[in-house]
Amino acid sequence: MSRELSPEAQKEFDWLVTRYPQREAAMLPTLRLIEREFGCIDPEGMKLCAQLIGCSPAKVFGVVTFYTHYKRETDGENVVYVCGTLPCALRGSDALADYLCDRVGIGLGETTEDRKITIKKVECLALCDQAPVCQVEDVDWLRVSKEKADEMLESLGIPKRETAGAAAGGEEKRS
Amino acid sequence: MSAISKPSDTLAFEPVLTRYIGKKDSHTLDFYLSHGGYDAAKRVVRDYKPDEVIDAVKKSGLRGRGGAGFPCGLKWSFVPKKTDKPKYLVCNADESEPGTFKDRVINEEDPHQLLEGILITCWAVGIETAYIYIRGEMWRGAQRLKAAIDEAYAKGYLGKKIFGKKFNLDVTVHRGAGAYICGEETGMLSSLEGGRGYPKLKPPFPAVEGLFRCPTVVNNVETLANLPHIFNRGIEWYRSIGTEESPGPKLFCVSGHVNKPGVYERPLGIPLRELIYDVCGGIPGDRGIRAVIPGGSSAPFLGPDELDTPMSYEGLKDAGSMLGSAGVIVLDDTTDLLSALLNVGKFYHHESCGQCTPCREGCGWVEKILQRMHDGRGRSEDIDLVDEICNQMVGKTICVLSDALAMPAQSVLKKFRPELEKLIAQGRPDVLCELAREPSPAL
């Protein structure tokens, strides 16, 4: 059975297309809508997008694969983005990425077997004064020390290490 | 002739663009209105003819804050007056140049300031449809902008017959999805049209043929945020800030090895040294400086002997670098420059859209050779080899992403050659070749 948008999402889509003089321009926001509705953008989602926009699924595939920020079916439930560009690297983002991978037991770019967590590098998140920075779904984690990293992992269901010292204050977390 | 602002000017300076940042509810319409918000737009729409607005912006000397520093009023004047096509404004809120984090502050904390700038622009150029293209990762900025737009519609500041005049304007927030190249203006237009973010050959320039092949103004968030102030306080006041060729206030983003990284608003022309030592509290542990990238990762590196460079468009051009996005990245004297440059190389290789051979292949080769130098497998000819590849990358491609790696790479090869030669001769990995061994938020 082919997929459909929920009535609310359909309403949002109908509004979206009124914002652009050409239907295809609604492509990126429509993909966001599908991502939100179905948790990720998989081949079925791309087909749905093609139907809604009125273009070929191949066109949608070409667009989706150009961008790195859409959640794909190969990603885990939570994607942990670790910023790796220079200002964060100067404050230890490489070591942070290693630490996170180590604790979760996967490599960079990989997903845990239970499909709960994916860890990826991301380019500058425009929070360089708060380096090193991570983003997990809609939360930015700022000035991430190892202790803060443990706290972040705990929010994803990974218990803290026994040896970890007192956790750093959490006020810098933005939600 | 540039009248470089003296430190006294910069110390007495009161913030303009960021004056409400940090105040409670600064992002709401109520707050904005209670501080004179939309007064400038109202006055401009009621009292100015479009041409007079363009003229005033030209006279103010406002230059684009997105990277290139192109005069804003001049850009607007390239849009054809007589055309039966619709015209568009695309506000560039993609902010993805490593080391740049200023537009985020406006989007999140003072979105109405941006909307007011958009109103003024659209009145001046005769535009009825505007898009704010914001990075996909900036979910909070997108939320705040959407909320601000809803408030503005409800109040009649957007929509039909704005301020009782024959002036209609629709503004839509358009989220990107993680591609640096969508910050380049024509890549942004391709993306907004619903495709891959491929840059397009110029000419035709967007002002003539842009979004949906119609005349389009593309301006950065910070550029637009300057406009209400120019009309509130006048051209003379505006030009009294900064330098002759670079008037106005500027948001400087300082990151890396400084004690107080952050976004700081100062007049254009502030000496780099003052920014680092007086504004940002100097270098942790009182260490020395090895290099400074003054304008986002695309800008050529400055050495420690260049700290007196004025942070203006012309000052940095004279120093062989550029102001770019004013993303100032400070590297202390413990920094391994090869690792730093490799990090930059990886970024541009990853973000090249792949349309042009010199960029796609060049960025890849530069990264590969830097990697082998970094890993202790460098050859004595590698420095010249990278330099030669960079020569082939500059000025030969559709957009300047290719130059954005070649220029900083060549600056490092030139300014720090003996150091690199020593590293190659020593071989790795017996020397320190990491940027930081621990996640160190506090340094």
Ligand SMILES: Cc1cc2nc3c(=O)[nH]c(=O)nc-3n(C[C@H](O)[C@H](O)[C@H](O)COP(=O)(O)O)c2cc1C
């Ligand atoms: C590779 C590349 C990336 C760019 N990224 C941005 C960006 O993230 N934000 C921005 O405002 N301008 C960016 N620019 C500059 C834009 O192309 C354009 O010059 C600018 O948005 C024009 O606005 P302004 O005149 O107000 O500065 C980029 C340019 C290039 C070549």
Ligand code: SF4
């Ligand atoms: S220079 Fe690079 S990023 Fe720009 S269009 Fe060519 S390949 Fe794409």
Ligand code: FES
């Ligand atoms: S480099 Fe990490 S936020 Fe900018």
